[in-house]
Amino acid sequence: MNLYINQLQKKPAFREQVYAGDIFLDTHLRSAHELCALARHSITEAFDGETDHLSLHKKMPVETFVEHVTRLKRKFTNGPQAKALIRDYILEIGADPNDYIFDVPRVRVVPNYDYLHAGVSYAYKPHRDTWYGSVDCQLNTWMPIYSIEPGQTMMINPAYFTRPVQNSSPAGA
Ligand SMILES: [Fe+2]
Numbered sequence: 001m002n003l004y005i006n007q008l009q010k011k012p013a014f015r016e017q018v019y020a021g022d023i024f025l026d027t028h029l030r031s032a033h034e035l036c037a038l039a040r041h042s043i044t045e046a047f048d049g050e051t052d053h054l055s056l057h058k059k060m061p062v063e064t065f066v067e068h069v070t071r072l073k074r075k076f077t078n079g080p081q082a083k084a085l086i087r088d089y090i091l092e093i094g095a096d097p098n099d100y101i102f103d104v105p106r107v108r109v110v111p112n113y114d115y116l117h118a119g120v121s122y123a124y125k126p127h128r129d130t131w132y133g134s135v136d137c138q139l140n141t142w143m144p145i146y147s148i149e150p151g152q153t154m155m156i157n158p159a160y161f162t163r164p165v166q167n168s169s170p171a172g173a
Contacts (some may be wrong), residue, residue, distance in 0.1 A: 008093045018139055021161040031089040032143055038081055039107055039145045046072035054146060057111040069109050069120040074123035077104045089141075107145070110152060126155070131169050 002022040008014055031087050047068045048098050076082055084104040089096045129138060
């Protein structure tokens with residue numbers, strides 16, 4: 001596996017490399033920064049003007065937190081702005097939006113484990129996305145809304161990229 005840093009706009013054939021297991025980390029894309037700003041704005045809006053996003057779990061009972069997160073996810077995922085920014089992102093990396101079908105964007109909310117780790121904050125166990133019905137040609141894009149530590153994010157296991165992994169999905173499904 002190769003990790004390319006800020007190379008996406010210089011490699012028009014990036015898809016073949018992603019399908020071979022490579023990862024691109026781009027930190028300067030304008031559309032990505034705008035998407036991050038939109039996510040932060042959406043959090044403030046969903047939490048009635050609260051701007052200290054990293055302390056929200058300390059300010060309310062978990063039931064209230066879940067209500068606000070549900071509102072946040074619905075608005076961010078279904079609103080027109082995030083979708084427009086995804087189109088901008090495809091253009092910015094030098095690709096043609098007509099060549100892609102994109103899924104709606106999702107925002108992941110991960111408070112302290114003891115506060116909440118189910119429902120709106122459920123973290124999926126290690127998996128391949130195809131186990132959940134994703135197509136083989138899917139390209140995934142992630143970005144942090146705030147700086148994170150390794151223990152707060154997901155793992156990517158390149159060593160398994162070309163190895164079969166047992167799972168409980170029915171054969172042929
Ligand atoms: Fe996944």
